[in-house]
Amino acid sequence: MAQSAALLEARQVTSVRGERTLFEDLNLAVHPGHLYQIEGPNGAGKSSLLRIIAGLLQPLSGDILYKGELRQHVRREFLQDLLFIGHKAAVKPELTALENLQFFAATQGQPCAEPPFELLAQLGLVGLEDVPAANLSAGQQRRIALARLWVSSAALWILDEPFTSLDVAGIALLHQRFDAHLQAGGAIILTSHQPLDWAGRSLVRLQLEYSW
Amino acid sequence: MARVSNTTLLLQLIRRDLRVALRQRSEFLNPIIFLLVVITLFPLAVGPAADTLARIAPGVIWVSALLSAMLGLERMFRDDFRDGALEHMLLLPCPVELAVLGKVIVHWLLTALPLLLISPLLALLLSLPMQALPILIVTLLLGTPVLSAVGAIGVALTVSLNRGGALLSLLLLPLLIPLLIFATAALEAATYNLSAAGPLAMMAAFLVLALGLSPLAVKAALQVSVN
Numbered sequence: 001m002a003q004s005a006a007l008l009e010a011r012q013v014t015s016v017r018g019e020r021t022l023f024e025d026l027n028l029a030v031h032p033g034h035l036y037q038i039e040g041p042n043g044a045g046k047s048s049l050l051r052i053i054a055g056l057l058q059p060l061s062g063d064i065l066y067k068g069e070l071r072q073h074v075r076r077e078f079l080q081d082l083l084f085i086g087h088k089a090a091v092k093p094e095l096t097a098l099e100n101l102q103f104f105a106a107t108q109g110q111p112c113a114e115p116p117f118e119l120l121a122q123l124g125l126v127g128l129e130d131v132p133a134a135n136l137s138a139g140q141q142r143r144i145a146l147a148r149l150w151v152s153s154a155a156l157w158i159l160d161e162p163f164t165s166l167d168v169a170g171i172a173l174l175h176q177r178f179d180a181h182l183q184a185g186g187a188i189i190l191t192s193h194q195p196l197d198w199a200g201r202s203l204v205r206l207q208l209e210y211s212w
Numbered sequence: 213m214a215r216v217s218n219t220t221l222l223l224q225l226i227r228r229d230l231r232v233a234l235r236q237r238s239e240f241l242n243p244i245i246f247l248l249v250v251i252t253l254f255p256l257a258v259g260p261a262a263d264t265l266a267r268i269a270p271g272v273i274w275v276s277a278l279l280s281a282m283l284g285l286e287r288m289f290r291d292d293f294r295d296g297a298l299e300h301m302l303l304l305p306c307p308v309e310l311a312v313l314g315k316v317i318v319h320w321l322l323t324a325l326p327l328l329l330i331s332p333l334l335a336l337l338l339s340l341p342m343q344a345l346p347i348l349i350v351t352l353l354l355g356t357p358v359l360s361a362v363g364a365i366g367v368a369l370t371v372s373l374n375r376g377g378a379l380l381s382l383l384l385l386p387l388l389i390p391l392l393i394f395a396t397a398a399l400e401a402a403t404y405n406l407s408a409a410g411p412l413a414m415m416a417a418f419l420v421l422a423l424g425l426s427p428l429a430v431k432a433a434l435q436v437s438v439n
Contacts, residue, residue, distance in 0.1 A: 056299055056438055079305035088296025094235040106224045107304060109216040
C-alpha cells in the first residue's frame with residue numbers, strides 16, 4: 001500500500017447492533033487512488049461499517065479521522081468531500097431522471113447550466129427524461145442514482161452495493177468511471193458480493209466475518 | 213471539492229420538495245378538503261343560527277385546523293425515509309438544522325398557506341363577526357408555523373415506525389393544547405371587541421420558541437431514526 005497520507009482513517013471502531021458485536025477494534029486507512037472492497041456474508045456488518053464511516057451511524061467506540069482530524073470537527077469539509085450512495089439511493093420516484101440529476105448536481109456544487117443530456121445518453125437514459133423515476137426499471141433507477149458519480153467532485157466515494165440490478169454494460173461503465181476517479185486521486189469504499197474484476201494493484205480487500 | 217453555500221442547499225431542497233408535492237396533489241389537498249368538510253358539517257349539526265355559530269366558531273376553526281394538520285404531517289419525512297433522501301439530507305454539507313427548517317417551510321407552504329387563503333371563507337361559513345377576521349388571520353399566521361415546527365419533532369421520532377400515524381397524534385396534540393387555548397382566547401376576545409394583544413403575544417412567543425428550538429430536536433430525533 002502506498003505510504004501517502006490517508007484520506008480517511010478508522011481507528012479501533014467497534015459496532016454493536018442489538019446484542020451482537022458486528023466488529024471490534026477495526027482499523028482501516030483509506031488512501032487516495034485505492035479502491036476498498038468490503039466483503040463478508042449477509043449480516044456481517046458491511047453496510048453498518050459504511051454508514052459509520054459516513055457518519056449516519058454512531059459506533060460504540062472508536063474514531064473516524066478525515067485528513068488526520070476527527071470527522072466531527074471538520075464535518076462540513078468532510079461532507080463536501082464525500083459521496084455516499086446507500087442501499088436506498090435517494091432517487092425521488094415522483095421526479096424525472098433529469099430533475100433528480102439536476103438536484104444532485106446542484107447540491108454537489110456543480111449546477112448544470114443546461115440539462116446534462118450527454119450524461120443521460122451515456123447512462124442509457126435518453127428518451128426517458130420526462131418519465132417519473134417510479135415508472136422506470138430497477139436498473140434504470142440505479143443508473144439515475146449512480147449518475148451522481150459523474151457530477152460529483154468529491155474525493156471519497158462510499159457505495160453500498162453499487163452493482164445491484166445493473167446490466168453488464170452498466171457494470172462496465174461503472175468500472176470505467178471508478179478507474180478515472182482513482183486515476184484522479186480519489187478513493188472508493190464499496191461493498192459488493194460480486195468478485196470485482198479489477199486488474200490493478202489498487203484494490204484492497206477487507207473481509208468481515210459474521211460473528212456472534 | 214466545490215463549496216456550496218447554505219442558501220443554495222436550502223433553496224434546492226425547498227424547490228425539490230415542492231416539486232415532489234405538486235406531483236402528488238391528493239396528498240397535500242386532502243387535509244385542506246378535510247378541514248373544509250368538517251367546518252361545513254357544523255352549521256348542519258348545530259343549526260344555522262348566527263349567534264350560536266359565532267360563539268363556537270373560534271374553537272371549531274382551530275380544532276379542525278389542528279386535526280387537519282395531523283393528516284398531512286406524516287409525509288414530511290416518511291417518503292424521504294423510505295427512498296433514502298433523508299440520509300442524503302443528513303449528509304448534505306450544511307447544518308442539519310437548516311435542512312430541517314427547509315422541510316418545515318415546505319410543510320407550511322403546502323398546508324398552512326391554503327388554509328390562510330380560505331380562512332375568510334371559513335369565517336363566513338361559521339358567521340364569525342367580521343371584526344374578528346383579521347385576528348383569525350393573525351392567529352393562523354402565528355400558530356400554523358408552530359404546528360409545522362412542533363409536528364416535525366413528532367414525525368422525526370416516529371418515522372422509522374411502520375404505523376406511526378395514531379401515535380403521532382397522541383404525541384403531538386397534548387403538546388399543542390397551549391397553542392389552541394391562546395388562539396381561541398384571542399379570537400374570542402376579538403368577537404367581543406376586546407383587545408387580543410395578550411394571547412397574540414403569547415402565540416408570538418410560542419412561534420419564536422418553536423422555530424428556534426424544534427430544528428435541534430428534529431435533528432436529534434432523525435439521527436436516532438436512521439440509526
